[in-house]
Amino acid sequence: MDELVGTWEKRAGPACAARYPRTLSLLPGGHYRGQADAPGEYTHWDVGTWRVVGPGELAVSTANDAVRRYGFRLDGDRLLVRDEQGCEFAYDRAEVA
């Protein structure tokens, strides 16, 4: 779980990934913050909780408070995610200033 902690920037992806935040901050205590493409816009992951629930599987609370399962794979500094509808998208670890 620790390896996922940090700030992530979304890579260009399919249209189905538009609802996921541009910047995702996975905090150590199991909380997260998401920021949409334009500040203040709706994003499916806005504020909530996250945890690894199994090998390659994340549980993330969403904007309507439903907790959803996501497949994930960590490939170096790239986090690959697949949602329940099969939409696949990726984040790169943000460089630390």
Next chain:
Amino acid sequence: MQSDQLSGRIPPLPDLLPPAPGGAGASAVADAGATAADGAAPVAAVLAQPAASALFPIFHAVRCGCWLVNYTPTGSGLVTFDGTIRVECHEAGRTASGDLYQRPFGFAGKPPRPILAAPPNPAAGIPIFAIGRYRYYVRVTQLLETFSIAGSFPLGFELHRFDATSGAWTNEGAFTAQMTWMAAPGGYPSPGQYLEGDVRSAPGAVVGRLKMGWVSPRLRKVVVEIDTVAGSERPVDNGAGLGWAQIFDAVNWDATIHLGDTNVTKPASGDTWSDAEMHAGMLAWRETVSLDKEWHYHILAVPHIASTPRGVMYDVDGTDSDKVPREGVGISTHWIIPKTSDWGLVQGQRFGTAAAPFFRTAVHELGHAFGLYHNIVDNGFMNTTDVISASATAANPFPNNIKWAYATDDLKRLRHYPDIFVRPGGTSFGTASSTTPAIAPTDLQAEMPGLELAVKPLEGEVPLGAPVRVSIALRNTGEVPQRVPERLSLKTDFVRGWVTDSSGSVKSFSPVIRCIEDKPMRDLAPGEELTADFTLLRGGEGALFPAGGLYEVTVEVSWEVGEAEAAVRGAATVLVTGAQSGSHAAAAHTVLATPDAHLVLVLGGDHLDEGMAAIRKALGDEVLRPYYAVIEAKRLAGLPEGKSGDERQEIEKLVDVAVMTPTEKSKICTFLEDTEPPPSKTPPAASKSG
């Protein structure tokens, strides 16, 4: 987490309108908007006014609360908008916004003439309008802030038009109206609070007339129904004297809390409810409601929720069984709060018995149903329980650190968001919907009670690349004859439609050619129906069914009645199945990528080389051949040699496998009956000479 202006997708909320410099300087407290004659104006403010020429001047102010509004643009007696303007009073000034819905009209008399429906009754308080009539958000930019001894004041506002098809907003510009106090017509609860004025565009031209009368000290009106499973608690208060009444008082909404059933049962066994089961439970146990007449929200308390520990606004999209978003929320009562320090004073408790966090979660989920998102600016209602509990300290443990209020920016949203984002059945949570509510008709379009349009696909499932054949029936279900078009066809101006895919993308179709110059009408007797069928492949925005999946085909029949337009709509779904073979995929690809294939469908003829080549490729594929066979049969029938033996036999072969509409079948049968069947194989020349 959100701004008031979401990248142009929604109109900006109104600014606070502070008192003008040198004005009366009165603080506009809770209900300081009434005229002095109403006894609500602060005395100090009244005394601060300069003396007027009249011996006993009347001091006017715009009263806080909800005003019933009518806006009628110049030029059409049939287009008029009713709505509300909400005037919120602060110590620093006022904020105002409104929404306009087009008043429906129908037809009466013989010959039928369009007539407007009755206006809302001001005596009924805050009016509720049909969702499908939503048209404008009114962003007030200028308003009388304090008091005036003049009989009028300038009202400035922007009109933002909502397009329900795309969910987009268009700012139609800035307008002003010199509003003058008048005696209110009958029915208004505050006779002194009624205004009228001509509306002028920015260049100064009169573009309409605005009328507004005060109807309520509250801003919006809702009903919240709470149903529970047996053994689950009702969320009614925080255990410390704060309940729903105080919640809605703070927002200044008129709320009716209906404590409903306490014995809701689950359709399947188990104590854990899925989102779909809660939605089904809401529909089964909720009072009979019309969201066009009541903003009715539903809370269902259940032991456990599958998708979340505590609560969820499960009704996110208009894609569930009733296609209505943001009607209901669920809250769990039997979740056990973890025994960790984060959870402070309630750790280890069953959620339904922990009144404070339990009630807070109900308010939070209802906030989502009102269109609000998470908001972490404080520990108010729209922050998450997890964040609040994590921020607790030993000195201020959870749930004592809950702020029992909406954040200031959320309060503004609740008071001034466009109706369509707040009311249940408006746009989907998180985004303006492209499919819900249904496509808004034009301003001059009237619905036609007593007429129904049934739409039925010839086949409910068709392979990718095949045209979709649809039958329609316009039926008079009323008790009096209705004047309707004499003939329905995609070759007339009377019929058009659109296809919506599962993502909400809409593509329209309309006549490719128009064969009728005049528009003959006829009377459709009660119980009688008028039928037609047509074949859909392509519309103005490209292939109508470009990929496998579920599509909704909506057909609209419309015709002119005087300056207005009557319209009847119907819809049906079609499932397009995926490619079944390499040959099928290639043929479908060619047909879908060749615009002229559609013209061959409509016009026939050999001159459209690319279209013909695409059709031939489809005919060469065993999956698509039945769907294009009748087109080839018609083409052959139209050739000079079509009546010959060989061609005729080819036509008969095609007809044997063809998927045809009744009209296509009738035409082909007529052709075959009109030509002599060859007793034996006859040379073409002999047939021609016969």
